[in-house]
Amino acid sequence: MKKPFVLPAIIALLTIVACFFGYAFQEMAYWTKNSMFWYWFGAVLAYLFSAAAITFIIIDITIKRNLGTIERVIDGLVMGGGLLVIILTILWTTFIIIAWQSGM
Numbered sequence: 001m002k003k004p005f006v007l008p009a010i011i012a013l014l015t016i017v018a019c020f021f022g023y024a025f026q027e028m029a030y031w032t033k034n035s036m037f038w039y040w041f042g043a044v045l046a047y048l049f050s051a052a053a054i055t056f057i058i059i060d061i062t063i064k065r066n067l068g069t070i071e072r073v074i075d076g077l078v079m080g081g082g083l084l085v086i087i088l089t090i091l092w093t094t095f096i097i098i099a100w101q102s103g104m
Helices: 008-022 027-030 039-062 069-102
Strands: none
Touching: 008 039, 008 069, 027 039, 039 069
């Protein structure tokens, strides 16, 4: 049985989770009163899921598969869109961490 959308589904899921943690980790700082544990936990998860999504994008590029035209278009859109969202998530997370460290 052919499963052409397994890797794009994994990439999409990892991208969504990374994006969620990338934008929600700053709210996680308020989960405890005197600790920034959840803030850093959310930031680390954003980076880890982003790295995992980039890894799966690289795997998807290097694997030779016989895909039809529509499957190839969907695969390319998921990889391109996922890479764009992951790059923006990494930049946003880094920006918020730098702004928080500088005391903005």
